[in-house]
Amino acid sequence: AFPLNFSDLESAASKVIPKAAFGYIRSGAGGEETLRINTTDFNKLSIVPRYLNDVSAADTSIELFGRTYPQPFLLSPVGMLKLAHEDAELAVVKAAASHQVPFIQSTVSSFSIEEVSKASPGSSKWFQLYWSNNENISYSMVNRAEEAGYEAIVLTVDTIMLGWREEDIRNSFSPLKEGYGKANYINDKVFLNSLPSQDDDSVIQAILTNIFHPALNWKHVEELKKRTSLPVVIKGILHPEDAKLAIEAGIDGIIVSNHGGRQMDGIVSSIEALPRIAKEVNGRIPLLLDSGIRRGSDVVKALALGADAVLLGRPYVYGLALGGQEGVEKVLTNFKQETSVSLALSGAVNIKAAKKVTLTL
Amino acid sequence: AFPLNFSDLESAASKVIPKAAFGYIRSGAGGEETLRINTTDFNKLSIVPRYLNDVSAADTSIELFGRTYPQPFLLSPVGMLKLAHEDAELAVVKAAASHQVPFIQSTVSSFSIEEVSKASPGSSKWFQLYWSNNENISYSMVNRAEEAGYEAIVLTVDTIMLGWREEDIRNSFSPLKEGYGKANYINDKVFLNSLPSQDDDSVIQAILTNIFHPALNWKHVEELKKRTSLPVVIKGILHPEDAKLAIEAGIDGIIVSNHGGRQMDGIVSSIEALPRIAKEVNGRIPLLLDSGIRRGSDVVKALALGADAVLLGRPYVYGLALGGQEGVEKVLTNFKQETSVSLALSGAVNIKAAKKVTLTL
Amino acid sequence: AFPLNFSDLESAASKVIPKAAFGYIRSGAGGEETLRINTTDFNKLSIVPRYLNDVSAADTSIELFGRTYPQPFLLSPVGMLKLAHEDAELAVVKAAASHQVPFIQSTVSSFSIEEVSKASPGSSKWFQLYWSNNENISYSMVNRAEEAGYEAIVLTVDTIMLGWREEDIRNSFSPLKEGYGKANYINDKVFLNSLPSQDDDSVIQAILTNIFHPALNWKHVEELKKRTSLPVVIKGILHPEDAKLAIEAGIDGIIVSNHGGRQMDGIVSSIEALPRIAKEVNGRIPLLLDSGIRRGSDVVKALALGADAVLLGRPYVYGLALGGQEGVEKVLTNFKQETSVSLALSGAVNIKAAKKVTLTL
Amino acid sequence: AFPLNFSDLESAASKVIPKAAFGYIRSGAGGEETLRINTTDFNKLSIVPRYLNDVSAADTSIELFGRTYPQPFLLSPVGMLKLAHEDAELAVVKAAASHQVPFIQSTVSSFSIEEVSKASPGSSKWFQLYWSNNENISYSMVNRAEEAGYEAIVLTVDTIMLGWREEDIRNSFSPLKEGYGKANYINDKVFLNSLPSQDDDSVIQAILTNIFHPALNWKHVEELKKRTSLPVVIKGILHPEDAKLAIEAGIDGIIVSNHGGRQMDGIVSSIEALPRIAKEVNGRIPLLLDSGIRRGSDVVKALALGADAVLLGRPYVYGLALGGQEGVEKVLTNFKQETSVSLALSGAVNIKAAKKVTLTL
Ligand SMILES: Cc1cc2nc3c(=O)[nH]c(=O)nc-3n(C[C@H](O)[C@H](O)[C@H](O)COP(=O)(O)O)c2cc1C
Numbered sequence A, B, C, D: 001a002f003p004l005n006f007s008d009l010e011s012a013a014s015k016v017i018p019k020a021a022f023g024y025i026r027s028g029a030g031g032e033e034t035l036r037i038n039t040t041d042f043n044k045l046s047i048v049p050r051y052l053n054d055v056s057a058a059d060t061s062i063e064l065f066g067r068t069y070p071q072p073f074l075l076s077p078v079g080m081l082k083l084a085h086e087d088a089e090l091a092v093v094k095a096a097a098s099h100q101v102p103f104i105q106s107t108v109s110s111f112s113i114e115e116v117s118k119a120s121p122g123s124s125k126w127f128q129l130y131w132s133n134n135e136n137i138s139y140s141m142v143n144r145a146e147e148a149g150y151e152a153i154v155l156t157v158d159t160i161m162l163g164w165r166e167e168d169i170r171n172s173f174s175p176l177k178e179g180y181g182k183a184n185y186i187n188d189k190v191f192l193n194s195l196p197s198q199d200d201d202s203v204i205q206a207i208l209t210n211i212f213h214p215a216l217n218w219k220h221v222e223e224l225k226k227r228t229s230l231p232v233v234i235k236g237i238l239h240p241e242d243a244k245l246a247i248e249a250g251i252d253g254i255i256v257s258n259h260g261g262r263q264m265d266g267i268v269s270s271i272e273a274l275p276r277i278a279k280e281v282n283g284r285i286p287l288l289l290d291s292g293i294r295r296g297s298d299v300v301k302a303l304a305l306g307a308d309a310v311l312l313g314r315p316y317v318y319g320l321a322l323g324g325q326e327g328v329e330k331v332l333t334n335f336k337q338e339t340s341v342s343l344a345l346s347g348a349v350n351i352k353a354a355k356k357v358t359l360t361l
């Protein structure tokens, strides 16, 4: 039977994904302490539910940037989905569409913005941007996403360089170097024009050069805001001071995230970082969270601590590996179901009520 | 030899109960985190015992709704006891009677109110009500219990819909759908009259429709109070605010419970929830607790934190599975013995003194 | 080689002591949670050592009731030592003497006061009293100890009835019923005169009847004080209020103890109970501690939290099992050595300094 | 492949180092609780990283006693490195030199000051002093180090006597007694002149006599300061009061250390001790830390809590065992790389910024 919970999903996926690729997806940076607390920190929090509340008119929908979604979750950007399944983003975007869940496409996706857009024209899609040192490549990708009907730009700020990932070093596995994740680059005119030559090696070398961008700073954010009419969301905020700066910079939304524990080991879990950021943001812009969301109760806890919605990463990637589009749909069906039950049994008739649920340490 | 402690009871029972039924009994909702803390949270509390106290006149009796019981514990309502043993509630009620322990019969019991009553006419029995959407069925069952000499109505408020139980989904096991637990319905005239047809499928479908009752709210409680002269106890309270509302609604007793961790994962353990509720209730009505009671020291801790008595769930179900009525009696004999010793060795000569025992974190 | 640390001692001993007897010695009451925290609670405390302190004149001696001992530890009373080794108390008292460590003999020892005294005439011995319901038996034993040159009476107050010991119930093992531990009774005239008949069964039955003494209270303590000129020490105090009452009753010393976790599960560890009691006692009478002492660092921690000395239980019993008198001596040699090094490396040149060592949680 | 992280390093090293020697290197004092918390206490701390910070001009260099080093770490003094590899200190000092990392040579090294100095003349070397009861031997060694171009004296104060090391007792392993670690003594005229006879036994006996120095105190420190023009660093401080005395004594630097958990079990981890000491020192003199540093994130945490640099112990010893000089270099290459990435991904462009990184418990 199709696995129900995360640990079963993960172990089933480990049997169908080749070893090094599985290691890339599963693992975290360094000693995987942050990966570990991403889930265990949820367990430290307990919900104090309310009853006799009449939740028969349960409504789990959220509104984000003017659009309504039936569920309070999105799909996190995950690069190079071909590592998990041939159909990669095409399968995921269709599964997401079937549940009216927004899909965030990665810069380093296996299919290009245009291909993904074509596969699921009507559905809600956001584009995740990894900055390019050649800024014009960044703006070009953003423009392509805008033209393809994407509805938001997600700027990931925690990956200015690759984390220290021992599993990948051990497996000598570097997907970008093996040619994964280049679809958006080789379909980008600005990128292609910037190349001395268009052979595979030059392309890969140029991607590597562009994607290592330690200089990224708030000036780039300001310029990005000018270059697009789409809402700009920053992904990877963990410090309340950065949340403050983001709002000052006119950012439209924040994703509290530690990149699923993949970038820097020893950093705070996103659920632990959330309350201080929520206090800073204070409802002024949408606040999302990912890294470690595995169950309906995690959704309740994140909402209760101030998130407006959450994002799923590895769970849907494992669903993809196990069954392509259908696999992702099954994961989403289960997650949707558990989330609804969890909200109702916490006494929350809707998302606004969920944000008032009592937690205790 | 008959197993002494819970983990031995559980593992012995796992060998005599069929797999899916055992999974149903043992398991908790979601990731079973609440099931887990139900017991581990007791371990975080330590008793600071008193000595040289003269406990030779030890008295472990309690008074509830005008009746005195020799032990400070009751039997929690557990549905479909035929899953554990053919004799089901009939065995349990007789075992309870032999120890003068009140038995709370579930709405979804394997034998009807009338059958249970007949099996043990003189003993103390309470009736646990799962609300029916067709309110008249609820009132009808309550009236039947009252007529059969039951002494209290326990309204369970945490099961407005079924929790997310992965073990059961994995085993494709739904006891209600398999026809377990219908005795009280098929013996209820109001229920039967409400049916389009009385074949098995219609009965089961009607039970499922009635038992999913997310609309339950305080208005129903008020009406229930009017419909019965028995004390009404609410089972499943975890939030002090709900305790306050219960008292305002004229409720006669509260059972702090998370349904043995079976309904909603990620919620607070009942022992952690207890102190704040005890503070709110402040002795105005009886305060009971279940979920995770396994030993005499747990009883002392619950009393010290404000409970007037506790309830046992799975321990007696496993006793039932292992030896029918006799098995339940053995579990009760051991539990009674350990409870008495624990109270004496904590320095408490009676239950009133137990409520003053010092705990330390 | 002879085992160095507790876990090696315990596992070696488990191979030479018969199963039920080993279970009796090793186990704790109930779920053994208190047994477990007796050692793990020490690990929660960390010493913050001082250096450059000149500890070349290290002095680990203590003074108790006018007598000086070279080491800050004693041997706890342990009943029925024949369960561990034929030579029982005779071996232990001689080993203790060779290290100038006071030996506390149990009421239910395998050899009588007079036999033990004869085996090691000059050394420091205390007598531990289990109260007898027939008070004259209690006073008679106390008088015998006094006459035999014992130097203190230790009244154990936490064993008014036997704890709930599952290991022994499982093994159907009750050493008193099997005739162990009667030496002090069958050599006591008052006891013998109280018997209807002197056959084995009557003796054992009378011991069981006398040793179950839930009525013990402060009045008995006051009377005991009158009946002996020896210092009276109460063993088993865990609540600061009881420490206060002990001092008011004129008691000469206190042993903070939970009986090695054998009497009541779920109660506080003695090291956690110590600071509040030390605050109450405030140096007015000697304050000792047992239950969980396993290493030199435990001694430093207990002293730093206010104890004047500590007692060893199971460690020496396992030494006895492994090598009789010589086995106990080896345990003491190692413990002495580790204690000295630990005091020096904490920066404490003597016991007074040890009581000022900084701890941090 | 060459192992990446500490646990792989340790298990690989266990296969190439003889059992007793490996036990000597790996183990901690007593029950190894301090050894354990040395690493787990780092995991209790979480970094709250900053982003969008422009870290392209990353600079991980530090300045110590007027000299600049490219990395914020040094190599801890480890005695008798021949236990790990024939080339011992000669390999390590050259590996350290190749990375411009200062090497601290132990008093009980396998090669003498002069040999080590000759092997790597230009590189930065410090000399770690174990006090000799014959003070002139201490001063003589210090002078030899000064003449050989060593740049600081590190006085270790936590080893006035050997800790209680069960692994070594079990293995009957005492490297000093087996003749390891005497190079600095047998090349020291003052030491040789102090001997009655120069045979092996006399040498070893004299080393043992001199190295047991419980009388060490602040007077010796004051005298030492007078006898050398080099900066004097005290290694082993854990109590803020000792840090205060060190500064009053004119000490030039402090290493917060518990000797890798090898000396006294049950004492505080160095990372837990750090903040109070940093508060006391308040930047007046360099503050270093070792014991438990395993990863780049540990470096960030130590700097954030007030250290100016950290030291590595066992990690490089295992590298030495696995590959001599090259093995040490590989360990340093990896550690350097992980440290750089960790600083950048915490948002710290240099060490000064690292000291302002936010941590959360
Ligand atoms: C295999 C993999 C690839 C990822 N690629 C990207 C990416 O390209 N861009 C990005 O912003 N985040 C990326 N992430 C991080 C996810 O967006 C998300 O933050 C994370 O997976 C959430 O944590 P979870 O996996 O615990 O749910 C990736 C995560 C994984 C597991």
Ligand SMILES: Cc1cc2nc3c(=O)[nH]c(=O)nc-3n(C[C@H](O)[C@H](O)[C@H](O)COP(=O)(O)O)c2cc1C
Residues within 6 Å of the ligand: B024, B025, B026, B038, B076, B077, B078, B079, B080, B106, B107, B108, B128, B156, B235, B257, B258, B259, B260, B261, B262, B290, B291, B292, B293, B311, B312, B313, B314, B315
């Ligand atoms: C198999 C099973 C069935 C149960 N059925 C009911 C029920 O019908 N009604 C109800 O109020 N509670 C029901 N409960 C919950 C118990 O009343 C009680 O709250 C719980 O078992 C107490 O926790 P414990 O099992 O840890 O002692 C059930 C519990 C179990 C284990």
Ligand SMILES: Cc1cc2nc3c(=O)[nH]c(=O)nc-3n(C[C@H](O)[C@H](O)[C@H](O)COP(=O)(O)O)c2cc1C
Residues within 6 Å of the ligand: C024, C025, C026, C038, C076, C077, C078, C079, C080, C106, C107, C108, C128, C156, C235, C257, C258, C259, C260, C261, C262, C290, C291, C292, C293, C311, C312, C313, C314, C315
């Ligand atoms: C086998 C055994 C028998 C004991 N018998 C007695 C006894 O007769 N009287 C008494 O006061 N304490 C008795 N104790 C408790 C010890 O005096 C002491 O409190 C305890 O062993 C200390 O804990 P430790 O074993 O963890 O060191 C006994 C303990 C053991 C293990």
Ligand SMILES: Cc1cc2nc3c(=O)[nH]c(=O)nc-3n(C[C@H](O)[C@H](O)[C@H](O)COP(=O)(O)O)c2cc1C
Residues within 6 Å of the ligand: D024, D025, D026, D038, D076, D077, D078, D079, D080, D106, D107, D108, D128, D156, D235, D257, D258, D259, D260, D261, D262, D290, D291, D292, D293, D311, D312, D313, D314, D315
């Ligand atoms: C095998 C071994 C030998 C050591 N010898 C010395 C020594 O001679 N002098 C000294 O000051 N510290 C000595 N130390 C302690 C180290 O300098 C350092 O404090 C410790 O190893 C740091 O902890 P870590 O191993 O967890 O990194 C030794 C440590 C080890 C593992």
